[in-house]
Amino acid sequence: MYFSLYHSPFGDIALTATKQGLTGLAFQQGEAKIKLPEQYQQNAAFFQPVHQQLDQYFAGTRNSFDIPLAPQGTAFQQKVWQALTTIKQGETKSYAWLAEQIKNKKAVRAVGSANGANPIALIIPCHRVIGSNGKLTGYAGGLALKAKLLAHEGVQFKD
Known part of the structure; x- marks a missing residue:
C-alpha cells in the first residue's frame, strides 16, 4: 500500500492506493483526516498522475478525473x-x-x-x-x- 501528501489550495490532501488504484483521498482537515498505518510506503512517483490531475482540477483546466479507483466498501x-x-x-x-x-x-x-x-x-x-x-x-x-x-x-x- 502506498501514500502521498498533496498540497492543494484548500489544504493538504492525503492519498492512499494499492496497485489496483486509488483507495483514499481525504482533506486533512475536519473529520476526514486519514491516519496512515505503518505498512504504507510513501511513493511520489506512483501518485504522479493523481497529482497532475489534481493540479489541473485546481487550476480550472480539468473537470473530470481519469484515475483507476479501488474504494473499499459494501x-x-x-x-x-x-x-x-x-x-x-x-x-x-x-x-x-x-x-x-x-x-x-x-x-x-x-x-x-x-x-x-x-x-x-x-x-x-x-x-x-x-x-x-x-x-x-x-x-x-x-x-x-x-x-x-x-x-x-x-x-x-x-x-
Missing part, C-alpha cells in the same frame, strides 16, 4: 459511490436523487450514510450532494471546505 456503498461519479462538475444533486439512481427511493438516509463514508472525496464527488432545499449539508471536510469546492466548480447554492 455492495450498497459501491452502488452509491458509482452513482456519485455521474454527477458532473458544476452540478449538484440531492440525497433523494441518489436514492432514485440506485433504484431505492426509500433509502435516502442510507444513501446519506454511504455518501459520508466515501473514501475518495473530490474524485468520487460527494461534495456535489446538497439538501433538497438547495442548502449545503454535511461534509467530512467541513461545510466551509464543501462551499469552497462548489464555488471553485461554479456551483450556485444557498448559504
Whole structure:
C-alpha cells in the first residue's frame, strides 16, 4: 500500500492506493483526516498522475478525473459511490436523487450514510450532494471546505 501528501489550495490532501488504484483521498482537515498505518510506503512517483490531475482540477483546466479507483466498501456503498461519479462538475444533486439512481427511493438516509463514508472525496464527488432545499449539508471536510469546492466548480447554492 502506498501514500502521498498533496498540497492543494484548500489544504493538504492525503492519498492512499494499492496497485489496483486509488483507495483514499481525504482533506486533512475536519473529520476526514486519514491516519496512515505503518505498512504504507510513501511513493511520489506512483501518485504522479493523481497529482497532475489534481493540479489541473485546481487550476480550472480539468473537470473530470481519469484515475483507476479501488474504494473499499459494501455492495450498497459501491452502488452509491458509482452513482456519485455521474454527477458532473458544476452540478449538484440531492440525497433523494441518489436514492432514485440506485433504484431505492426509500433509502435516502442510507444513501446519506454511504455518501459520508466515501473514501475518495473530490474524485468520487460527494461534495456535489446538497439538501433538497438547495442548502449545503454535511461534509467530512467541513461545510466551509464543501462551499469552497462548489464555488471553485461554479456551483450556485444557498448559504
